Amino acid sequence: MPDLHEPNLLILLNDVARLIRTQADRRARAHGMTRAQWMILVRLRRCGGMTQRELAEILEVEPITVGRLVDRLAARNLVERRADPADRRVWRLHLTPAADPVLAEIDQVRIAFDAEATAGLAPERRQAVVEALLLMKSNLLAAGEAGAAA
Template sequence: MGDTVKDKPVKVSLGEDYNPLYQDIARFRAIMFDSLLKPHDMTMSQGWVLVHLLRENGLRQSELAERLEVATVTTSKLIDRLEARGYVERRTDPEDRRSNRVFATDQAKAIVKIMTKTIYDVDEIANVGIEQADLETTGKVLSRMRDNLRAALANR
């Protein structure tokens, strides 16, 4: 299953220090991202709610939870925090009074611009000393890995 090098599976998940390489990168990026956003009182999780709403405003809370791949309760708590700060508003779904639709406010657009800049700032920190060609190859490889994992999960 999958490609091999000289008939041996390529194992890169554990770094030379035997720590999980991909998880460490994701964790360190998240910590850095949250640290840089702290002055704006925003977390990565809250920000992803806003990004999804700016892509498609007026999602139901359940749809938003599905897209974020988290529990509905978790999404509700994120929305509560964002609503308290004026980034989103809930409106009763006219087609189903039992459910709410969530809308990003104009204030959300400004913080998402800051988040986008922050992503690039984290990239700049993470990519020090790495050639552009290597970064392009890495992006392609990681995208393929993500697609492979997403497809495998969909087939479970």
């Protein structure tokens, strides 16, 4: 029988992820937005021109939820919908120039949050954690693809 006080990697990862989400929610609210809105802006900076469906898959929410979030971002002139040149039924999402200062603010909060979360973690240990998490992510993606193919 496993020792319940012994750290379990998957439980610990879940706990850390939950704490990150909770803190990120709090910090986004302090800036008048939601974590989900911040995530949309950051994702669109990485890959502009995504559809609401693509964003919904990444954020693990329903497309209608992303639609409402995008509506709010568009009302603030941070995101705009543009028609897809190949399919008139599809709208592509793009950042507007007004999103730049908001993204700069998000970056400042992220850097401070990262420093707070990793305080006391030596750079080489941090790199080892990143590498381990990337390997775990790769393993899980491969397992998911294998399961989908079966």
